[in-house]
Amino acid sequence: MRGKADSDLVRRQNRRVVLETLRFHGPSPRVELGRFTGLSPATITSITMQLIQDGAVIELDDVAGTVDSAKRGRPTVLLGLKPDAAFMIAVKISIGMIEFALADFTGEIRERAQLSIATFDMQPEIFARRLIAETKHFITSTNIEPALIAQINVAVQGVADNRLGKIAWSPAFKARGISIVSPLEEAFNIPCTLANDANMIAEGLIAQKMVKLSGTTAAVFMGYGIGMGLVIDGAVYQGSTGAAAEFGHMNYVPGGALCRCGRAGCLEAYASDYGILRSAEKLPDDTSPPSHPVNAQVMFALEAAARAGDKDAIAAFQKAGRAIGFGLARMIALLNPDRIVLAGAGTRALDLIEPSLRAAIEEGVVAELRANLKIETLPVGKDMIIGGTIDAGMRRLDSEVYAIGPALQTEVKKELLV
Ligand SMILES: [Zn+2]
Structure with missing residues (x-):
């Protein structure tokens, strides 16, 4: 049986x-x-024939002439992913907000929806029930046959325990240990996942091949909170429970400004939208962070004020x-990364933030430790959290469903039954 198992493994690898x-x-x-x-x-x-038979791939005429086929006098046949082979739903949960996106098998977003919901005071069971109801409502609104939806993948602000499928802690909720994966899987009977945003x-x-297979890249999220995703040697570093790189809640000033996590002096308490706003309004550091999202218009106005010369607004962005810069300096000393990628709505104000960010890195860590470091910014318009959730979901579909294929899946099931 060994030869058969080996060839199945090779076939699976080739399909993937x-x-x-x-x-x-x-x-x-x-x-x-x-x-x-x-x-x-x-x-x-052979592999593409199987994938076509399994309904994952289709043949397309290169009518647009993307491949030079003029010499042959007929369109070249292109192979592409079959858009309606399967669909997935990406869900983003942040303070006071749930967002949904329906993506087809090519990863293209077909439908989106978002709703404001007062998450902060909700009890875990009530939130899970509401999430299920809103997901059902979203699916109905898309007119997609529910049986074609292969998975639901949730990204959340805060600490997502990916072993237990629970939100261990999130600034979006007062409650802790909110079960997400089990209630969704019971309600929809398809695989569901939960991860940090x-x-x-x-x-x-990783999916866009923007990181090297070896090396360390830190993706920093700036906006309603401060977050980090750490890519080490081509994979997201998870830590023991999926909570690694909780950058925003690293202590910056012991006993300092009040954070949404309840601690004093976290980096996020100075650099998230609510932290910047609190500084600009010259409110005391122990002023409670709001339990609702900061209105985007308020931040637009603050950025405009800073660019127009308002000293308090300028000082808040510099702070x-x-x-962020001192936090990054500590991370650089610890991990010696080669790239830092800044993303999220907060980067809209990068012109106001970047000079003090770079100065703090220079002040915080010796030059030799950051000699190879590149700092880049991702476009603000694209929702990298929803996009990345779809990328990760599609990779799972490729490797765990379509790389195996229906014939092999039946064999695997038979083996499990024996
Ligand atoms: Zn905190």
């Missing part, structure tokens, strides 16, 4: 590589797939940059 290649490069002719993957023409023919930004960077 072909799916990943189509996901990254988009529709491609067979010859290009061979070039990208290094697989032989015979293997590509900044970790999903990191997953997106935020300094907090």
Whole structure:
């Protein structure tokens, strides 16, 4: 049986590589797939035939002429992922807000919805019931056959325990230990996952091949909170429970400004939107953070005021940059990363934040430790959390469902029954 098991493993690996290649490069002719993957023409023919039979891949005429086919006088056949092979739902939970996105098998978002909901005072069971009801409502609104939805993947602000499928702690809730995965799986009978929101930004960077296979990249989320997703040697570093790199809740000033987590002096208490606003309004450091999201218009106005020369607004953004910069300096000393990628709505004010952020890094860590470091910013318009949640979900579908294929899945089930 060993030979059979080995060849199944190879087949599974080849199927996964072909799916990943189509996901990254988009529709491609067979010859290009061979070039990208290094697989032989015979293997590509066989694997793509199976994937077409299984309904994961379709043949498309290259009508747009993306491949030079003029010489042959007929359109080249491209292979692409079949958009309606499967769908997934990405859910983002943050303070006072739930967002939904329906993505097809190519990863394209077909529908989106968001609702304001006063999460902070909700009890765990009540929230889980509401989440199920709102997810059902969203599915109904999309007109997609519910049986075609293969999974639901949730990203949350705060500490997501990915072993237990629970929100261990989140600034979005007063309650702790909110069970998410079990209630969703019971209600929808499909696989569901839960992860930290900044970790999903990191997953997106991996899927877009924006990180190297070796090396360390830190994705920093700036906005309603401060978060981090840490990519080490091509994978998101999870820690023991999925809570690693809780950058925003590293202590910055012992006994300092009050944070949404209830502690005093966290980095987030100075650098998140509510922290910046509190500084700009010159409120005392022990002023309670709001239990609702800061209105985007309020932050737009604050940024405009700073750019127009308002001293208090300027000082608040500088203070935020300094907090993030010193936090990054500590992280640099600890991990010697090669890239830091800044993302989230907070980067809209980067012109106001960056000088003090860079100065704090220079002040906080010796030059030799940051010699190879690059700091980049992702575009503000794209929701990297929803995007990364979809990327991670699709990778799971590729490797755990479509790489195996229906025939092999039946065999695996039979083996499990014996
Ligand atoms: Zn905190």
